[in-house]
Amino acid sequence: MNSVSVQEADFDVGAEIAALSAGRNDVGAVASFVGLVRADKLAGEGSEVSAMTLEHYPGMTEKSLEAIVLDAGSRWQLLGTRVIHRFGRLTPGERIVFVGVASSHRGDAFAACEFIMDYLKTRAPFWKKEDTPEGGRWVDAREADDSAAARWEAPAG
Amino acid sequence: MNSVSVQEADFDVGAEIAALSAGRNDVGAVASFVGLVRADKLAGEGSEVSAMTLEHYPGMTEKSLEAIVLDAGSRWQLLGTRVIHRFGRLTPGERIVFVGVASSHRGDAFAACEFIMDYLKTRAPFWKKEDTPEGGRWVDAREADDSAAARWEAPAG
Amino acid sequence: MSIKVLYFASLRETLGYSHETLTLPATIATLGDLRAHLAKRGGAWEALDVGRNVRMAINQEMAGADTAVADRDEIAFFPPVTGG
Amino acid sequence: MSIKVLYFASLRETLGYSHETLTLPATIATLGDLRAHLAKRGGAWEALDVGRNVRMAINQEMAGADTAVADRDEIAFFPPVTGG
Numbered sequence: 407m408n409s410v411s412v413q414e415a416d417f418d419v420g421a422e423i424a425a426l427s428a429g430r431n432d433v434g435a436v437a438s439f440v441g442l443v444r445a446d447k448l449a450g451e452g453s454e455v456s457a458m459t460l461e462h463y464p465g466m467t468e469k470s471l472e473a474i475v476l477d478a479g480s481r482w483q484l485l486g487t488r489v490i491h492r493f494g495r496l497t498p499g500e501r502i503v504f505v506g507v508a509s510s511h512r513g514d515a516f517a518a519c520e521f522i523m524d525y526l527k528t529r530a531p532f533w534k535k536e537d538t539p540e541g542g543r544w545v546d547a548r549e550a551d552d553s554a555a556a557r558w559e560a561p562a563g
Numbered sequence: 564m565n566s567v568s569v570q571e572a573d574f575d576v577g578a579e580i581a582a583l584s585a586g587r588n589d590v591g592a593v594a595s596f597v598g599l600v601r602a603d604k605l606a607g608e609g610s611e612v613s614a615m616t617l618e619h620y621p622g623m624t625e626k627s628l629e630a631i632v633l634d635a636g637s638r639w640q641l642l643g644t645r646v647i648h649r650f651g652r653l654t655p656g657e658r659i660v661f662v663g664v665a666s667s668h669r670g671d672a673f674a675a676c677e678f679i680m681d682y683l684k685t686r687a688p689f690w691k692k693e694d695t696p697e698g699g700r701w702v703d704a705r706e707a708d709d710s711a712a713a714r715w716e717a718p719a720g
Numbered sequence: 721m722s723i724k725v726l727y728f729a730s731l732r733e734t735l736g737y738s739h740e741t742l743t744l745p746a747t748i749a750t751l752g753d754l755r756a757h758l759a760k761r762g763g764a765w766e767a768l769d770v771g772r773n774v775r776m777a778i779n780q781e782m783a784g785a786d787t788a789v790a791d792r793d794e795i796a797f798f799p800p801v802t803g804g
Numbered sequence: 805m806s807i808k809v810l811y812f813a814s815l816r817e818t819l820g821y822s823h824e825t826l827t828l829p830a831t832i833a834t835l836g837d838l839r840a841h842l843a844k845r846g847g848a849w850e851a852l853d854v855g856r857n858v859r860m861a862i863n864q865e866m867a868g869a870d871t872a873v874a875d876r877d878e879i880a881f882f883p884p885v886t887g888g
Contacts, residue, residue, distance in 0.1 A: 419576070427599055427656065430656070431603075432602065435597070436597040437676075438596075442584055443591075444588065444589060444590070462887075463810070463812055499588045499590075503887070515596070516596070516673065516676070516680075520673045523669055523673075533812060546886070618728060620798070623796070660803075684802075687803045688798065689802065690802050701799070702802045704800035
């Protein structure tokens, strides 16, 4: 019921969400998240991003996503989890990542979905390079992501 | 960019999520939630639910959903919100409710989506009647839902 | 003063009414007054007694017992909501 | 002791290497030893100096400087991740 994919191809959000409850009647809640490429940069910086290229560490990426999903499953009551992360060249508006979590109850589904996203940002070996009019620029790790992940380090509620 | 529907018909989750970022490149995050009919009842009770009928208060329902969406928009930085709630007869595994929230940042999208669901459970005038082998039974309001909504009463973080 | 009153869900079934139009005596100023007035009908209407878990709305907004009732208001009585 | 070393993202570009296979002297016992050994190559390799923000993995798991390095390990150096 858990599945992780790292791929260049786009994915079908509706089909992925439907698959999390297909053929069963104990799923009451599916929380999901889609991350997309933003053209605008962080406040204070100037130029537009025309495209980005996501590099990853094949093998370790899948392993780390599977570990994150397993960790979520030990913290909340989940009935299924789906993670898809793309790599390669992506333009503004394109989907980058999908996380979908099925549970009997919405509290568990929401918490696990947000947890997986927070950890994915800080643990999964992906690196963004933005193509700007001034050339390629590797994105720095953001402190906001580190602190978002850190709040899960306390004993699970 | 905000839209609320109360309808008998099912909805297309993939199309709704896609619409929240279609034609724009400032959306970095779409958090969404799908609520489904569960066949199993709460722990401790016995029988299976074969179907349910959702009654609502036409007019007030739309008004209350729009108020909840507006409230969410005043608490977080959102770029679009979509709420769909079905009424009428629904069988196990069927979709009941959809909430989708677009934002630049995932924290705002997640928080607003969960906030809308919590309030929707406690404020929107919907009532569930379950068809069981023993006959129709109106579902009681659950304390868990009241306390989930109450945590948002504190000053917004 | 003429108002419309709606009843929903289990309350609608208990009372056997989905809606009614009422002309109110001048003694009824608030939603709480109206509720007591209806509960006094007795029988099934005791479901509106003060101790019962009934929610109220005026013109499609949740309202408390102290809220004033005005001519042509749309008033609703219903159990706690159980949506989503 | 023979190991495989991988470099990713900005570090890969700085060093001009995506991977290499190394035979290590016996004095190298830990990941920290290996990092210092590579940084001593000088020039671009100073990007691996202790003060720099570099993450490390052994056999596809994040690892710290004290982690022991063993024969046939797959070791990776990369900047902090920026996925999602």
